[in-house]
Amino acid sequence: xxxxxxxxxxxxxxxxxxxxxxxxxxxxxxxxxxxxxxxxxxxxxxxxxxxxxxxxxxxxxxxxxxxxxxxxxxxxxxxxxxxxxxxxxxxxxxxxxxxxxxxxxxxxxxxxxxxxxxxxxxxxxxxxxxxxxxxxxxxxxxxxxxxxxxxxxxxxxxxxxxxxxxxxxxxxxxxxxxxxxxxxxxxxxxxxxxxxxxxxxxxxxxxxxxxxxxxxxxxxxxxxxxxxxxxxxxxxxxxxxxxxxxxxxxxxxxxxxxxxxxxxxxxxxxxxxxxxxxxxxxxxxxxxxxxxxxxxxxxxxxxxxxxxxxxxxxxxxxxxxxxxxxxxxxxxxxxxxxxx
Amino acid sequence: xxxxxxxxxxxxxxxxxxxxxxxxxxxxxxxxxxxxxxxxxxxxxxxxxxxxxxxxxxxxxxxxxxxxxxxxxxxxxxxxxxxxxxxxxxxxxxxxxxxxxxxxxxxxxxxxxxxxxxxxxxxxxxxxxxxxxxxxxxxxxxxxxxxxxxxxxxxxxxxxxxxxxxxxxxxxxxxxxxxxxxxxxxxxxxxxxxxxxxxxxxxxxxxxxxxxxxxxxxxxxxxxxxxxxxxxxxxxxxxxxxxxxxxxxxxxxxxxxxxxxxxxxxxxxxxxxxxxxxxxxxxxxxxxxxxxxxxxxxxxxx
Numbered sequence: 001x002x003x004x005x006x007x008x009x010x011x012x013x014x015x016x017x018x019x020x021x022x023x024x025x026x027x028x029x030x031x032x033x034x035x036x037x038x039x040x041x042x043x044x045x046x047x048x049x050x051x052x053x054x055x056x057x058x059x060x061x062x063x064x065x066x067x068x069x070x071x072x073x074x075x076x077x078x079x080x081x082x083x084x085x086x087x088x089x090x091x092x093x094x095x096x097x098x099x100x101x102x103x104x105x106x107x108x109x110x111x112x113x114x115x116x117x118x119x120x121x122x123x124x125x126x127x128x129x130x131x132x133x134x135x136x137x138x139x140x141x142x143x144x145x146x147x148x149x150x151x152x153x154x155x156x157x158x159x160x161x162x163x164x165x166x167x168x169x170x171x172x173x174x175x176x177x178x179x180x181x182x183x184x185x186x187x188x189x190x191x192x193x194x195x196x197x198x199x200x201x202x203x204x205x206x207x208x209x210x211x212x213x214x215x216x217x218x219x220x221x222x223x224x225x226x227x228x229x230x231x232x233x234x235x236x237x238x239x240x241x242x243x244x245x246x247x248x249x250x251x252x253x254x255x256x257x258x259x260x261x262x263x264x265x266x267x268x269x270x271x272x273x274x275x276x277x278x279x280x281x282x283x284x285x286x287x288x289x290x291x292x293x294x295x296x297x298x299x300x301x302x303x304x305x306x307x308x309x310x311x312x313x314x315x316x317x318x319x320x321x322x323x324x325x326x327x328x329x330x331x332x333x334x335x336x337x338x339x340x
Numbered sequence: 341x342x343x344x345x346x347x348x349x350x351x352x353x354x355x356x357x358x359x360x361x362x363x364x365x366x367x368x369x370x371x372x373x374x375x376x377x378x379x380x381x382x383x384x385x386x387x388x389x390x391x392x393x394x395x396x397x398x399x400x401x402x403x404x405x406x407x408x409x410x411x412x413x414x415x416x417x418x419x420x421x422x423x424x425x426x427x428x429x430x431x432x433x434x435x436x437x438x439x440x441x442x443x444x445x446x447x448x449x450x451x452x453x454x455x456x457x458x459x460x461x462x463x464x465x466x467x468x469x470x471x472x473x474x475x476x477x478x479x480x481x482x483x484x485x486x487x488x489x490x491x492x493x494x495x496x497x498x499x500x501x502x503x504x505x506x507x508x509x510x511x512x513x514x515x516x517x518x519x520x521x522x523x524x525x526x527x528x529x530x531x532x533x534x535x536x537x538x539x540x541x542x543x544x545x546x547x548x549x550x551x552x553x554x555x556x557x558x559x560x561x562x563x564x565x566x567x568x569x570x571x572x573x574x575x576x577x578x579x580x581x582x583x584x585x586x587x588x589x590x591x592x593x594x595x596x597x598x599x600x601x602x603x604x605x606x607x608x609x610x611x612x613x614x615x616x617x618x619x620x621x622x623x624x625x626x627x628x629x630x631x632x633x634x635x636x637x638x639x640x641x642x
Contacts, residue, residue, distance in 0.1 A: 014448045014507070022455065026544060052544055053463045060456045060475065060519060063512045068478045071489040078488060131376075138373060148373075150628065152380045157624040157631075158617040159573030161590045165597050165613045166383050169606060181403055181606055183386060216380065224632050277482045280575040284594050299484050304580070309488055316484045323482050331476045 018059065025055050072320070079313035100310040110315070113293040116207055117322075120278060120294060123208065125271040127215045129264060132222025136230055137252065139223075149227070153220035160217065160280035167213045168285050171199040201290045210292055213281050218274065222267045229263035230256060266333075269326050276323050295319050391415065391610035398606050414607035418615055422608050424595050431612055433585075434592035438572060438619075440503050441588055445510040446567045452511075453518020453563060454556060458548050460519070461526040462534050472523060479516035483576050494581060501583035509581060510571045517570075518563050525559040526552060561630045569620045569631070589616045 029051060034044035054061075079100055081093040104110045135152050139145035155163060172182035173196040180186040185196040200206050233256055241255045257264075279296035286292045288301065295315060302312035390398055391414050393407040420430035456475075460468050490509055491500070499505030529552060537547050578588040587595075593616045597609050624631050 014444050014511075015451065018448060018451060023545070030543070049463075050465070053459045053465045053468070056455055056459045056463075056544075057471070059452050060515055061471070063515045064471075064474060064478055066493065066512050068474065068481060070493075071481075071486040074489040074492070075485050134372065135376060138369065138376075148376075151384075152376070153628075153632075154384060154621070154624070155380065157569065157620040159575065159590050159620070161575045161594050162573075162613050162617045165593060165609060166387050168597070169609060170383055170386065172606075179400060181398060183382060183403065186403060216383070219380070273480055277484065279484075280590075283575075283579075284597075296482075296484055299487075300576075300580075303487060313488060316482070316487070319482045319484050323480070327477060327480050330480065331473055 021059070022056060026052070029055060075313045075316050075320075078309050079317050080310075082310050096310070100314040104311050104314050104318075107311075109288075109293055110298060112291060113288075113295045113298040113315075114318075116291075116293060117276070117295050119207055120211060120214075120275045121272060123211050124214050124218065124275045124278075125268045127211070128218040128222045128271050129226075129268050131215065131219045132224075132267065133226050133264070135219065135223040136227035137256075140227065140230060149223065152223055155217045156220040158217070160214075160278075161284050163213055163217055164281045164284035167209075167216070168200070171209060173198045200286050200292075203291050206286065206290055206292050210281055210285055213285070214275065214278060218271050222271065225267050226260065226263060229260040233259050269330060273323060273326055273330075276319060276326075295322075387610045387614060390607055391614055393607055395603070395605055395607050414605070414611040415615070417605070418596070418608045418612040422596055422605070422612065424592050431589065431592055431596065431615055434587055434589050435615070437503055437582075437586055437592075438589040441506045441510065442568055442571050445507045445514060445571050446564055448507075448511050449514030449518045449567055450560060450563050452515050453520075454522045454553070454560070455548070456515070456519040457522025457524075457526045458552055460523050461529070462531060462547070462552075463544075472519075475516050475519050479520060483513075487576075487580055491581065500581065501586060503582075503586045505581055506577060506586065506588065509577050510574070514567050514571065518567060521559055521563045521566070522556070525556065529555070558630070558633075561627065562633050565623055565627055565630050568623060572620050 029048050034048040034051075035041075078093070080095060080097060082096040082099065084092055084094045135149070139148045139152075142148070158166075169181065170183045171185075172180075173185045174180055174182075176189075176195045180189050180196055182196075182199075184199060188194065189196050199209050202209075237255055237259070238251060241251050246255070277296055278294060279300060282288060282292060282294050282297045283300065288294070288297045295318060299312055299315040299319065302308050302315060306312075386403065389406060390403065392410055392412065394409055394411055394413070397408060418431055419435075420432050421428055422430045424431065424434070460472055494500040494505045494509070497505075497508075499508055533551055534547055537551055542550065572588075573590060574588070575590045575594070578591040579594075582588065582591060593612050596612050
């Protein structure tokens with residue numbers, strides 16, 4: 001079947017199925033189950049109205065159980081089991097307690113991933129937020145500020161893989177006798193006359209070369225949100241500070257910053273969530289080689305290269321544990337905001 | 341710049357224009373701006389310029405220069421003849437895959453999100469806030485958690501390695517966000533209107549269709565753009581759940597860059613990277629305002 005045709009069929013079946021579900025179930029409820037006529041019409045309408053929300057939320061509930069409840073339970077379970085091939089050739093999942101976690105704790109690659117993830121967690125949100133704030137402040141009242149903003153924001157629209165491909169070529173190094181393609185090496189060789197460096201294989205520092213890519217993407221996000229927050233600051237507070245003779249730095253750090261602290265925290269935590277799940281960039285640029293492993297890529301490797309579902313699930317659990325506090329905080333925040 | 345009194349840096353700059361200390365912030369300002377330009381624009385510039393050059397021009401060291409000879413051959417090659425994995429198919433079939441994946445997933449998640457938002461706000465029932473909290477939670481759960489269980493579900497339903505399978509995964513994941521958007525939007529919609537329509541005898545669907553939907557334009561655009569960008573740019577699900585024939589654009593792009601043996605065709609890689617980013621870039625350029633609004637609704641409120 002031609003893929004475009006298959007796609008069309010998917011659309012028709014999916015959209016049609018959804019609409020049919022909503023319409024038919026609604027009809028069923030109103031016409032068959034609790035018809036709004038006869039002696040109990042009033043009660044029937046009330047009953048139907050009580051059931052209706054659940055009817056229409058069913059797809060969402062179904063999705064929710066699929067992507068939230070089942071995966072969490074299943075991943076916990078798998079992280080405590082080991083695949084065993086029996087004598088008759090069939091495989092079963094045997095309960096092994098915390099053996100997968102113990103195995104993971106013995107794996108130096110896991111600790112490398114943990115350590116790198118911690119570095120990512122500190123560096124990327126900090127730099128993205130700082131650069132975003134700086135860009136928001138600097139472009140705020142410049143004539144071409146909006147153009148600059150759109151350009152800084154542009155990387156947000158590019159996929160992580162796309163960005164990784166671009167930056168890989170920017171870090172590219174060719175043999176010393178050939179002219180350099182990668183911008184960084186071209187400048188480096190041009191300035192120092194040294195041999196080009198394979199940047200992505202430089203131990204320790206290569207992690208930062210990868211982080212730069214994510215910062216490049218996330219700055220636009222931080223900038224847009226913080227720029228809106230900066231504009232929301234009451235002018236009087238700034239005018240008062242000017243009258244009192246504050247210099248631009250004092251105005252920025254002592255007047256503006258404290259007033260947008262809430263937004264800064266939100267931006268920071270949102271980027272933190274992105275960082276904890278970062279996978280595409282590392283996978284596409286180094287695949288965790290040369291000491292650049294991170295948890296998400298470690299997990300992917302366990303799953304698809306080593307094919308060890310137990311350890312893979314165990315590492316997924318670690319990611320989940322790291323994300324959960326921020327998640328809960330985020331959800332509580334969001335709900336408090338909605339109530340207020 | 342009529343109202344400079346509200347601009348702190350300009351005001352301070354003018355009062356101390358003669359002193360040396362005023363020059364220092366200016367210098368810092370411009371240095372920072374230039375560095376920012378290099379950091380954020382150079383990669384984009386390099387990408388565009390080099391996708392329009394013959395390979396010899398790049399390897400001869402003319403990386404930063406504008407092309408001597410403008411050519412769209414790399415684009416043609418990336419689109420239809422470049423080596424992806426084992427086949428020399430170019431990115432075209434994968435572009436189609438991505439489209440076939442994105443359109444139903446976006447359409448369905450938006451429709452379901454709108455209905456969910458409507459039910460959660462206008463037909464509030466016991467447990468609806470808890471349910472919404474869970475949905476929110478689901479928006480941000482790490483995708484790594486679902487890889488194995490989802491692989492199982494896809495295997496059981498026979499959708500593994502197919503485009504409909506990817507549609508399904510993205511749909512399931514998209515509902516959380518689209519519900520979040522519509523719920524917040526409908527929460528501000530006057531409930532009296534809904535009640536009035538109810539008294540006039542309008543049913544569940546009529547109210548949705550006639551009263552809420554006509555005013556949902558802006559949020560629908562936000563939701564569609566957000567879902568489109570996310571699903572188009574996704575890599576993890578594509579890499580995990582697709583066969584060679586059903587892989588989306590992002591995965592194919594990675595294969596294009598990784599699989600080239602022998603001569604690295606930089607210009608083709610750049611062209612491919614732009615191609616993969618083009619739909620989302622276009623959406624951003626055409627409807628950037630909505631893009632940003634979705635971003636803010638999705639992050640600040642979630």
